[in-house]
Protein backbone atom coordinates (compact mmCIF):
# COMPACT_ATOMS: atom_id res chain seq x y z
CA UNK A 1 0.00 0.00 0.00
CA UNK A 2 1.29 3.45 -0.82
CA UNK A 3 -0.82 6.12 0.71
CA UNK A 4 0.55 9.51 -0.28
CA UNK A 5 -0.40 12.45 1.88
CA UNK A 6 0.15 15.86 0.30
CA UNK A 7 0.73 18.41 3.00
CA UNK A 8 0.87 22.16 2.46
CA UNK A 9 2.95 23.85 5.15
CA UNK A 10 1.08 25.88 7.82
CA UNK A 11 -2.28 24.44 6.76
CA UNK A 12 -5.25 22.23 7.51
CA UNK A 13 -3.43 19.24 6.09
CA UNK A 14 -1.48 19.01 9.35
CA UNK A 15 -4.57 17.13 10.52
CA UNK A 16 -3.93 14.27 8.12
CA UNK A 17 -0.25 13.99 9.01
CA UNK A 18 -1.28 13.92 12.67
CA UNK A 19 -3.94 11.28 11.99
CA UNK A 20 -1.45 9.00 10.24
CA UNK A 21 1.01 9.38 13.10
CA UNK A 22 -1.64 8.60 15.72
CA UNK A 23 -2.78 5.56 13.74
CA UNK A 24 0.81 4.41 13.21
CA UNK A 25 0.16 3.54 9.57
CA UNK A 26 2.62 3.60 6.69
CA UNK A 27 2.30 6.64 4.48
CA UNK A 28 4.40 8.74 2.19
CA UNK A 29 4.50 12.40 3.09
CA UNK A 30 4.91 14.90 0.26
CA UNK A 31 5.37 18.46 1.44
CA UNK A 32 4.50 21.60 -0.48
CA UNK A 33 5.41 25.17 0.40
CA UNK A 34 2.94 28.04 0.05
CA UNK A 35 3.79 30.34 -2.83
CA UNK A 36 3.86 32.44 -0.72
CA UNK A 37 0.24 32.24 0.60
CA UNK A 38 -1.70 30.11 -1.87
CA UNK A 39 -0.87 26.65 -3.22
CA UNK A 40 2.24 26.14 -5.35
CA UNK A 41 2.01 24.53 -8.80
CA UNK A 42 3.31 21.24 -7.35
CA UNK A 43 0.03 20.88 -5.47
CA UNK A 44 -2.33 22.49 -7.99
CA UNK A 45 -1.09 20.29 -10.82
CA UNK A 46 -1.74 16.94 -9.13
CA UNK A 47 -4.24 14.88 -11.14
CA UNK A 48 -7.56 14.80 -9.30
CA UNK A 49 -6.81 17.81 -7.11
CA UNK A 50 -9.59 19.87 -8.63
CA UNK A 51 -9.44 22.77 -6.17
CA UNK A 52 -5.65 22.60 -5.96
CA UNK A 53 -5.76 22.63 -2.18
CA UNK A 54 -4.45 20.58 0.72
CA UNK A 55 -5.02 18.13 2.24
CA UNK A 56 -5.01 15.81 -0.76
CA UNK A 57 -4.25 12.09 -0.80
CA UNK A 58 -3.45 9.49 -3.43
CA UNK A 59 -3.95 5.80 -2.72
CA UNK A 60 -1.98 3.72 -5.19
CA UNK A 61 -3.74 0.49 -4.12
CA UNK A 62 -7.19 1.69 -5.03
CA UNK A 63 -6.51 4.50 -7.49
CA UNK A 64 -8.46 6.82 -5.21
CA UNK A 65 -7.53 10.49 -4.93
CA UNK A 66 -9.36 12.52 -2.32
CA UNK A 67 -9.64 16.04 -0.94
CA UNK A 68 -11.46 17.46 2.11
CA UNK A 69 -10.07 16.89 5.61
CA UNK A 70 -13.11 15.10 6.99
CA UNK A 71 -13.51 12.79 4.00
CA UNK A 72 -9.81 11.95 4.03
CA UNK A 73 -9.83 11.29 7.78
CA UNK A 74 -12.75 8.87 7.44
CA UNK A 75 -11.20 7.17 4.41
CA UNK A 76 -7.88 6.55 6.17
CA UNK A 77 -9.43 5.51 9.48
CA UNK A 78 -11.74 2.94 7.92
CA UNK A 79 -9.59 1.73 5.05
CA UNK A 80 -6.22 1.55 6.81
CA UNK A 81 -6.72 2.30 10.51
CA UNK A 82 -9.11 -0.48 11.46
CA UNK A 83 -11.62 2.10 12.68
CA UNK A 84 -9.23 3.31 15.40
CA UNK A 85 -9.83 6.87 16.66
CA UNK A 86 -13.43 6.81 15.45
CA UNK A 87 -16.63 6.01 17.32
CA UNK A 88 -19.28 4.01 15.51
CA UNK A 89 -22.99 3.34 15.96
CA UNK A 90 -22.33 0.30 18.15
CA UNK A 91 -20.96 2.54 20.91
CA UNK A 92 -23.12 4.25 23.50
CA UNK A 93 -25.49 6.42 21.42
CA UNK A 94 -24.65 9.68 23.22
CA UNK A 95 -20.93 9.17 22.78
CA UNK A 96 -21.46 8.28 19.13
CA UNK A 97 -23.54 11.42 18.60
CA UNK A 98 -20.94 13.57 20.38
CA UNK A 99 -18.20 12.15 18.20
CA UNK A 100 -20.15 12.94 15.02
CA UNK A 101 -21.12 16.39 16.23
CA UNK A 102 -17.63 17.56 17.16
CA UNK A 103 -15.94 15.89 14.20
CA UNK A 104 -18.18 17.90 11.88
CA UNK A 105 -18.37 21.05 14.03
CA UNK A 106 -14.70 21.75 13.34
CA UNK A 107 -15.09 22.33 9.63
CA UNK A 108 -18.81 23.06 9.35
CA UNK A 109 -19.18 25.69 12.10
CA UNK A 110 -15.91 26.79 13.67
CA UNK A 111 -13.67 26.93 10.60
CA UNK A 112 -16.17 29.04 8.57
CA UNK A 113 -16.56 31.43 11.53
CA UNK A 114 -12.77 31.71 11.76
CA UNK A 115 -12.44 32.35 8.06
CA UNK A 116 -15.11 35.04 8.03
CA UNK A 117 -13.26 36.63 10.95
CA UNK A 118 -10.01 36.34 9.03
CA UNK A 119 -11.38 38.10 5.94
CA UNK A 120 -13.07 40.79 8.02
CA UNK A 121 -9.74 41.32 9.81
CA UNK A 122 -7.87 41.58 6.52
CA UNK A 123 -10.41 44.13 5.28
CA UNK A 124 -9.29 46.42 8.15
CA UNK A 125 -12.77 47.69 8.92
CA UNK A 126 -13.35 50.29 11.56
CA UNK A 127 -14.01 49.00 15.07
CA UNK A 128 -17.69 49.86 15.05
CA UNK A 129 -18.39 48.31 11.63
CA UNK A 130 -21.56 46.22 11.75
CA UNK A 131 -20.10 43.34 9.77
CA UNK A 132 -17.15 43.17 12.15
CA UNK A 133 -19.53 42.98 15.10
CA UNK A 134 -21.47 40.15 13.45
CA UNK A 135 -18.31 38.21 12.63
CA UNK A 136 -16.86 38.66 16.13
CA UNK A 137 -20.13 37.57 17.70
CA UNK A 138 -20.45 34.47 15.56
CA UNK A 139 -16.88 33.46 16.28
CA UNK A 140 -17.22 34.04 20.00
CA UNK A 141 -20.36 31.91 20.17
CA UNK A 142 -18.61 29.08 18.30
CA UNK A 143 -15.51 29.22 20.52
CA UNK A 144 -17.56 29.52 23.69
CA UNK A 145 -19.48 26.39 22.81
CA UNK A 146 -16.21 24.55 22.33
CA UNK A 147 -14.91 25.90 25.62
CA UNK A 148 -18.07 24.81 27.43
CA UNK A 149 -17.76 21.30 26.02
CA UNK A 150 -14.16 21.02 27.15
CA UNK A 151 -14.96 22.14 30.68
CA UNK A 152 -16.26 18.71 31.65
CA UNK A 153 -14.72 16.55 28.93
CA UNK A 154 -11.04 15.85 28.47
CA UNK A 155 -11.54 15.15 24.77
CA UNK A 156 -14.36 16.22 22.46
CA UNK A 157 -16.14 12.89 22.21
CA UNK A 158 -15.76 12.25 25.96
CA UNK A 159 -13.05 10.29 27.73
CA UNK A 160 -11.22 9.02 24.64
CA UNK A 161 -9.07 10.93 22.19
CA UNK A 162 -10.61 10.59 18.71
CA UNK A 163 -10.45 11.93 15.18
CA UNK A 164 -12.86 14.68 16.30
CA UNK A 165 -9.92 16.15 18.22
CA UNK A 166 -7.67 15.84 15.19
CA UNK A 167 -10.24 17.72 13.11
CA UNK A 168 -10.54 20.47 15.73
CA UNK A 169 -7.01 21.41 16.72
CA UNK A 170 -5.96 23.13 13.48
CA UNK A 171 -8.89 25.57 13.91
CA UNK A 172 -7.72 26.77 17.31
CA UNK A 173 -4.00 26.60 16.61
CA UNK A 174 -2.39 27.06 13.17
CA UNK A 175 -5.42 28.84 11.68
CA UNK A 176 -4.64 31.72 14.04
CA UNK A 177 -1.59 32.58 11.93
CA UNK A 178 -4.14 33.86 9.39
CA UNK A 179 -7.01 35.19 11.51
CA UNK A 180 -5.78 36.81 14.70
CA UNK A 181 -7.80 35.20 17.48
CA UNK A 182 -6.77 35.39 21.11
CA UNK A 183 -7.82 32.36 23.14
CA UNK A 184 -7.38 34.15 26.47
CA UNK A 185 -11.13 34.05 27.28
CA UNK A 186 -11.30 30.29 26.63
CA UNK A 187 -9.37 28.60 29.41
CA UNK A 188 -10.71 25.11 28.69
CA UNK A 189 -9.64 25.36 25.06
CA UNK A 190 -6.17 26.33 26.29
CA UNK A 191 -6.04 23.31 28.63
CA UNK A 192 -7.13 21.13 25.72
CA UNK A 193 -4.44 22.54 23.43
CA UNK A 194 -1.83 21.82 26.08
CA UNK A 195 -3.03 18.21 26.28
CA UNK A 196 -3.02 17.81 22.50
CA UNK A 197 0.40 19.40 22.22
CA UNK A 198 1.83 16.84 24.62
CA UNK A 199 0.75 13.88 22.54
CA UNK A 200 3.62 12.03 20.88
CA UNK A 201 1.61 11.74 17.67
CA UNK A 202 1.05 15.49 17.51
CA UNK A 203 4.72 16.22 18.15
CA UNK A 204 5.87 13.75 15.52
CA UNK A 205 3.39 15.17 13.00
CA UNK A 206 4.55 18.74 13.57
CA UNK A 207 8.19 17.70 13.40
CA UNK A 208 7.62 15.89 10.11
CA UNK A 209 5.13 18.24 8.49
CA UNK A 210 6.13 21.70 9.74
CA UNK A 211 9.50 21.44 11.47
CA UNK A 212 10.16 25.18 11.11
CA UNK A 213 6.77 26.30 12.43
CA UNK A 214 6.19 27.39 16.01
CA UNK A 215 2.97 25.57 17.00
CA UNK A 216 0.36 28.11 18.12
CA UNK A 217 -0.90 26.42 21.26
CA UNK A 218 -0.98 29.37 23.66
CA UNK A 219 -3.51 32.14 24.21
CA UNK A 220 -1.83 34.91 22.30
CA UNK A 221 -2.34 35.38 18.58
CA UNK A 222 0.51 36.67 16.42
CA UNK A 223 0.59 40.46 16.01
CA UNK A 224 -0.07 40.27 12.26
CA UNK A 225 -1.75 37.87 9.88
CA UNK A 226 0.60 35.75 7.81
CA UNK A 227 -1.33 36.95 4.79
CA UNK A 228 -0.51 40.57 5.58
CA UNK A 229 3.21 39.96 5.95
CA UNK A 230 3.91 37.97 2.79
CA UNK A 231 3.11 34.40 3.81
CA UNK A 232 6.04 32.00 3.91
CA UNK A 233 8.39 34.82 2.88
CA UNK A 234 8.04 36.28 6.36
CA UNK A 235 9.44 34.59 9.44
CA UNK A 236 6.70 35.35 11.98
CA UNK A 237 5.61 31.70 11.86
CA UNK A 238 9.04 30.27 12.46
CA UNK A 239 10.53 28.91 15.67
CA UNK A 240 12.88 31.45 17.20
Ligand SMILES: N[C@@H](CCC(=O)N[C@@H](CS)C(=O)NCC(=O)O)C(=O)O
Nearest residue numbers: 011012038039053054055068069070
Ligand atom coordinates in the same frame (compact mmCIF):
# COMPACT_ATOMS: atom_id res chain seq x y z
N1 LIG B 1 -12.46 22.26 3.51
C1 LIG B 1 -11.15 21.93 3.00
C2 LIG B 1 -10.32 23.18 2.98
C3 LIG B 1 -9.02 23.02 2.27
C4 LIG B 1 -8.23 24.31 2.28
O1 LIG B 1 -8.81 25.42 2.35
N2 LIG B 1 -6.92 24.20 2.23
C5 LIG B 1 -6.07 25.36 2.25
C6 LIG B 1 -5.01 25.20 3.31
S1 LIG B 1 -5.60 25.54 4.90
C7 LIG B 1 -5.32 25.51 0.94
O2 LIG B 1 -5.01 24.54 0.29
N3 LIG B 1 -4.99 26.76 0.60
C8 LIG B 1 -4.20 27.09 -0.55
C9 LIG B 1 -5.02 27.61 -1.68
O3 LIG B 1 -6.25 27.65 -1.58
O4 LIG B 1 -4.43 27.98 -2.70
C10 LIG B 1 -10.53 20.84 3.87
O5 LIG B 1 -10.86 20.73 5.05
O6 LIG B 1 -9.73 20.05 3.37
